[in-house]
Amino acid sequence: MPSLVCHHLRFDWPNGEPVFADLDATFPDGLTGLVGRNGSGKSTLLRIMAGDLVPTAGSVSGPERIAYLPQQLVLHADRTVADVLGVERGLRALERVTAGAGTDDDFEAIGDRWDLEAELTATVERLGFVDLDLTRRIGTVSGGEAVLLALAGLLLGEPDVLLLDEPTNNLDRRARGLLTEAVRRWRGPVILVSHDRELLETVDHVAELREGGLRVFGGTYSAYAEALAVEQEAAQRAVRSAEGDLKRQQRELLEMRIKLDRRQRFAKSQAGNVPPIVAGAKKRAAQVSAGKLSGGHEADVAQARRRLEDAEDAVRDDDVIRIDLSRTAVPAGRDVLLLDGVVLRNGARVDTQLRGPDRIAVVGPNGSGKTTLIDTVVGTIPAVDGRVDLRVPTRLLPQRLTGLDDSDTVLAGVSRLAPTADDNTLRAELARFLLDAETVVRPVGSLSGGERFRASLAALLLAEPAPQLLILDEPTNNLDLDSVAQLTAALNAYQGALLVISHDEPFLTDLHLTARLDLTTSPATVTPTS
Known part of the structure; x- marks a missing residue:
C-alpha cells in the first residue's frame, strides 16, 4: 500500500531554477530511505510532502496527519521540554480534572488520551530519557537531545506518516542507536532522507531520486547497492556490445562503398562498348541499386549509433576523486603530534602521540570533549594543563566548511x-x-x-606546505553517499597522518584506521585496530 503519492510534481525556486519537473512518485508503506546526490531535491521533496513548501505544479495525496523532522532543527530556547513534546496542555488538563477542577476545555484537551502520562514516559524512555524534567528549557539540552525530544514529540502526536530529514546528523553512537530503534518500532510509514549507512540498513525500501525521477528498490541499502551494481554491469556490457555492432555496421558500410566505387569505375570503362541508350539505362539502374544499398547500410549504422547512445545513457557517470598526494607522505618513524599530560577544558586528560601515517579516530559520546581536543591541538583554545607539541604542517576540515x-x-x-x-x-x-x-x-x-x-x-x-597531519571534525555530516565515497577515496590517497572525529562507523571502517582514541576514559586510551 502507498503511504504518499506525488502526481506530476514540479518545483521551481523563486529565481526560476527548477528542482524537478513532472515527478510521479509512489512511496510504499513501511520504512523507506530516500537517497540521491546533493542537489537532487531530497529535502525539497520532503518539505513539499510535509506541506512546508507549495509545489509549482502537481499535487501530493495521502494521509492528512504528516509529521516532519527537518534537517536544520530550530527550537526556541525558552520553550519547555513539555511544550516541545506537545504534551503541556494535555498534562495540565489531566491535573485539573484529577483535582476535580476540570472544565470542558480540559476534557477536550484530553480527548481519549487518559493514559498520556504513561504513554509519555514510555516514549521518552525509549529515546534514552529517564526522570525527564518537563519544565526544563530546551535551550539547556544538547543538540542531540533536542533532536531526540523533537522526535518523541512527533511520535506522541500519533501521525499517519513520519518524514525525517537526516535525523542522525550530530548524534553520537548511543543516540543514533536509540533513534534507529524508535523509528523501527513505530508502526506507521516512515520516509527518511539519510546518508547514515547503518540506519539505511534497517529500511524496507530505498527510493532513489535522480535526474528528476524516482525509483523504488525493495530491501536495505546493501540490496539497493547490489541491484545497482548488477544493473551497471549489464549496462556496461550493453555498451560494449553496441560499440561492437556500430563498428561492424560502419565497416560494412565502408566495404559496400568500396564495392560500389569499383563497380562504377568498371561501368565507365565499358561505356564505350554499348549503345548510349543501353548505357544510360544501365547507369540509372545501377544508381537506383546503389542508392538502395547505400541507404540500407547507412540506416543500419544510424540505428546502431542510436543503440549505443541508449546504452551509454544507462551507464552512470558518477565520477570519483583520483589524486596523487605523495607530497603529504610521512615516514613511519617520524613524530607527528605529542600530547603530554594535556587537560582539556571539560577536564578530560589525554596522553598520546601520533607517529608516521597513523590514522586515529577520536571517539566518545557528545560532550566528551572531541571537538575541544581538536581545537586544543590546532591552538584555537589553550589546554588547561600539559603540553601540545605539533611537529608537522597541519590542516583542519571543520564541520561547517568555513x-x-x-x-x-x-x-x-x-x-x-x-x-x-x-x-x-x-x-x-x-x-x-x-x-x-x-x-x-x-x-x-x-x-x-x-x-x-x-x-x-x-x-x-x-x-x-603540504599537510602531513589532516584533522577532520564530523566530515560526513550533510554529505550524500556519493560525496562520502569521494571523501573516502581522497583520504585513502592521502599519505599523511589522520585525526578524525566521526560517528559514521562504516566511514571509519573504510578509512583503514590504525587506532582509536577513546575520551570516555581518563586519561584517554588509545586502542590499536586489528
Whole structure:
C-alpha cells in the first residue's frame, strides 16, 4: 500500500531554477530511505510532502496527519521540554480534572488520551530519557537531545506518516542507536532522507531520486547497492556490445562503398562498348541499386549509433576523486603530534602521540570533549594543563566548511593556500577533485553542498606546505553517499597522518584506521585496530 503519492510534481525556486519537473512518485508503506546526490531535491521533496513548501505544479495525496523532522532543527530556547513534546496542555488538563477542577476545555484537551502520562514516559524512555524534567528549557539540552525530544514529540502526536530529514546528523553512537530503534518500532510509514549507512540498513525500501525521477528498490541499502551494481554491469556490457555492432555496421558500410566505387569505375570503362541508350539505362539502374544499398547500410549504422547512445545513457557517470598526494607522505618513524599530560577544558586528560601515517579516530559520546581536543591541538583554545607539541604542517576540515571565503572564486581561494602554484596547475589539480573549468571561476558562496565540500577538501590537500597531519571534525555530516565515497577515496590517497572525529562507523571502517582514541576514559586510551 502507498503511504504518499506525488502526481506530476514540479518545483521551481523563486529565481526560476527548477528542482524537478513532472515527478510521479509512489512511496510504499513501511520504512523507506530516500537517497540521491546533493542537489537532487531530497529535502525539497520532503518539505513539499510535509506541506512546508507549495509545489509549482502537481499535487501530493495521502494521509492528512504528516509529521516532519527537518534537517536544520530550530527550537526556541525558552520553550519547555513539555511544550516541545506537545504534551503541556494535555498534562495540565489531566491535573485539573484529577483535582476535580476540570472544565470542558480540559476534557477536550484530553480527548481519549487518559493514559498520556504513561504513554509519555514510555516514549521518552525509549529515546534514552529517564526522570525527564518537563519544565526544563530546551535551550539547556544538547543538540542531540533536542533532536531526540523533537522526535518523541512527533511520535506522541500519533501521525499517519513520519518524514525525517537526516535525523542522525550530530548524534553520537548511543543516540543514533536509540533513534534507529524508535523509528523501527513505530508502526506507521516512515520516509527518511539519510546518508547514515547503518540506519539505511534497517529500511524496507530505498527510493532513489535522480535526474528528476524516482525509483523504488525493495530491501536495505546493501540490496539497493547490489541491484545497482548488477544493473551497471549489464549496462556496461550493453555498451560494449553496441560499440561492437556500430563498428561492424560502419565497416560494412565502408566495404559496400568500396564495392560500389569499383563497380562504377568498371561501368565507365565499358561505356564505350554499348549503345548510349543501353548505357544510360544501365547507369540509372545501377544508381537506383546503389542508392538502395547505400541507404540500407547507412540506416543500419544510424540505428546502431542510436543503440549505443541508449546504452551509454544507462551507464552512470558518477565520477570519483583520483589524486596523487605523495607530497603529504610521512615516514613511519617520524613524530607527528605529542600530547603530554594535556587537560582539556571539560577536564578530560589525554596522553598520546601520533607517529608516521597513523590514522586515529577520536571517539566518545557528545560532550566528551572531541571537538575541544581538536581545537586544543590546532591552538584555537589553550589546554588547561600539559603540553601540545605539533611537529608537522597541519590542516583542519571543520564541520561547517568555513575554510574558503564565500566571495572568492574557487580558484582564488585555493590559490591563497597554494601561492607558488600557477593557475594552470591548480586548474588541473582541481579537475581531479571533480571541479571543472566553469566551477572553479564561480564564487564559493554559489556552490552546491557537494561542490563546496570538494573545493574545501582540495584547498586543504593542495595547501603549501603540504599537510602531513589532516584533522577532520564530523566530515560526513550533510554529505550524500556519493560525496562520502569521494571523501573516502581522497583520504585513502592521502599519505599523511589522520585525526578524525566521526560517528559514521562504516566511514571509519573504510578509512583503514590504525587506532582509536577513546575520551570516555581518563586519561584517554588509545586502542590499536586489528
